[in-house]
Amino acid sequence: MKSSFLFDGMLGRLCRKMRLLGYDARLAGAGESPRLLLDAEREGRVAVTASIRRSDRPGPAQIVLRRTGLAAQVAELFGALRSRTGEPPLLEPFTRCLECNVPLEAVPAKEVSGAVPERILDRCDRYVQCPSCRRIYWEGSHWEAMRGQVSRLSARLAAERLIADPAHPRIRRSADGGEHPAEGADGRHERD
Numbered sequence: 001m002k003s004s005f006l007f008d009g010m011l012g013r014l015c016r017k018m019r020l021l022g023y024d025a026r027l028a029g030a031g032e033s034p035r036l037l038l039d040a041e042r043e044g045r046v047a048v049t050a051s052i053r054r055s056d057r058p059g060p061a062q063i064v065l066r067r068t069g070l071a072a073q074v075a076e077l078f079g080a081l082r083s084r085t086g087e088p089p090l091l092e093p094f095t096r097c098l099e100c101n102v103p104l105e106a107v108p109a110k111e112v113s114g115a116v117p118e119r120i121l122d123r124c125d126r127y128v129q130c131p132s133c134r135r136i137y138w139e140g141s142h143w144e145a146m147r148g149q150v151s152r153l154s155a156r157l158a159a160e161r162l163i164a165d166p167a168h169p170r171i172r173r174s175a176d177g178g179e180h181p182a183e184g185a186d187g188r189h190e191r192d
């Protein structure tokens with residue numbers, strides 16, 4: 001079964017990156033850190049932290065990241081996951097809301113008019129929506145930028161021999177056969 005994660009509060013950017021790649025990734029809130037392991041165990045998630053002192057604590061296994069830099073941490077996380085569970089990286093980009101961590105749902109173009117700028121309606125016919133925050137995502141220039149991010153991460157994972165070939169990573173397409181877009185209606189951008 002595909003792993004899900006509970007990230008220590010200081011790993012917010014990494015948490016969003018894993019959502020971008022399609023992983024169920026929850027970020028511990030303020031004050032939750034001391035019970036990270038207990039919460040992770042209760043929720044059936046893998047606890048992930050970069051805090052060295054946590055690694056000394058007894059309790060269920062967790063992943064303690066030593067590397068710095070987002071791409072390096074993504075690779076380290078997948079490496080640790082594979083040695084723990086044998087699970088290879090499975091990238092399902094653009095399938096999960098970056099803000100709410102819930103799966104996006106396809107929504108017909110006719111249902112987004114009014115919520116999406118006219119210029120977008122003219123050129124896009126595929127939309128997905130977050131059932132929680134109702135944010136609508138579509139293919140746009142920003143989607144291209146995020147595709148670039150996913151390609152670079154794939155190349156990195158291939159370089160570390162975590163996936164076989166950067167040109168053909170294990171990327172699962174979404175249910176309707178398309179990769180999903182990620183340009184938020186509110187113009188918020190992911191910056192890595």
Ligand SMILES: [Zn+2]
Pocket residue numbers: 097098099100101102130131132133134135
């Ligand atoms: Zn959302």
